[in-house]
Amino acid sequence: MEKTMIRLRMSSQDAHYGGNLVDGAHMLALFGDVATELLIMHDGDEGLFVAYDNVEFLAPVYAGDYIEAVGEITHVGNSSRKMTFEARKVVVARPDISASAADVLEEPVVVCRASGTCVVTKDCQRKK
Numbered sequence: 746m747e748k749t750m751i752r753l754r755m756s757s758q759d760a761h762y763g764g765n766l767v768d769g770a771h772m773l774a775l776f777g778d779v780a781t782e783l784l785i786m787h788d789g790d791e792g793l794f795v796a797y798d799n800v801e802f803l804a805p806v807y808a809g810d811y812i813e814a815v816g817e818i819t820h821v822g823n824s825s826r827k828m829t830f831e832a833r834k835v836v837v838a839r840p841d842i843s844a845s846a847a848d849v850l851e852e853p854v855v856v857c858r859a860s861g862t863c864v865v866t867k868d869c870q871r872k873k
Contacts, residue, residue, distance in 0.1 A: 789871030809838025
C-alpha cells in the first residue's frame with residue numbers, strides 16, 4: 746500500500762493556547778494534507794476526507810517543534826480508502842535555553858494517531 750510523509754515546523758502562528766501550545770486540530774489538518782497526497786498517488790485525484798473513526802492526542806506540540814506526519818492506505822474499497830496516520834515530534838524547541846535553541850530528539854515522540862476514511866468517486870479515479 747502507499748505511504749507518504751511530510752515534515753514541517755510549527756510556527757508561532759500555529760500556537761493557539763498559552764505557553765505557545767499548538768491546537769491538536771492542527772495535527773488533523775496535517776493528516777488531511779497527507780491523505781490528499783495519498784489519494785493523488787493512488788487515484789490521481791484529491792478525493793474527499795469523509796470521517797475519522799479514531800483520534801488520539803498523546804503529547805503536546807509547541808511553536809518551534811518540528812512535526813513529521815505520516816500516513817498509509819490500509820484498505821481499498823470501490824471508492825473508499827481507509828488510512829492510518831501518525832504525527833511525531835522530531836525536533837523540540839528549547840526556549841528555556843534561548844529564543845532560537847532547539848534539540849533533535851534521539852527518538853521521535855508520537856504526538857497524535859488517527860485513522861479515517863476518504864472517498865474518490867469512480868468517475869474521478871484515474872489510476873488502476
